[in-house]
Amino acid sequence: MLKCAWCMKKIKEDKEVFTINIKFVEGKKISDSDGRMIHIHLESRNTSVPMIIPGENSEAKLEGIDGIFTICSQKCGDKMRASLAKEIAMFKDVVMNAT
Numbered sequence: 001m002l003k004c005a006w007c008m009k010k011i012k013e014d015k016e017v018f019t020i021n022i023k024f025v026e027g028k029k030i031s032d033s034d035g036r037m038i039h040i041h042l043e044s045r046n047t048s049v050p051m052i053i054p055g056e057n058s059e060a061k062l063e064g065i066d067g068i069f070t071i072c073s074q075k076c077g078d079k080m081r082a083s084l085a086k087e088i089a090m091f092k093d094v095v096m097n098a099t
Ligand SMILES: [Zn+2]
Pocket: 004, 005, 006, 007, 008, 009, 071, 072, 073, 076
């Protein structure tokens, strides 16, 4: 079950899911050949949030995406993006999509 990386609510499968794709800055790479869910600490929120690391041969990885946050709503996405924008030591190219 996916959780919103901002409010931590479970995202129901029949609902629209938003994603925020990020790239890590140089030297911060986390990679996994099979892809997995990790928890990543956000300084600006002083908490850890769930993030998906795409597998080595996944479509996301081939597009240069290093990590994916799942988000339940536009509102949470806007807050999450604002928070990620402060984490410039960690992330770059923060892009939100609706699926
Ligand atoms: Zn949410």
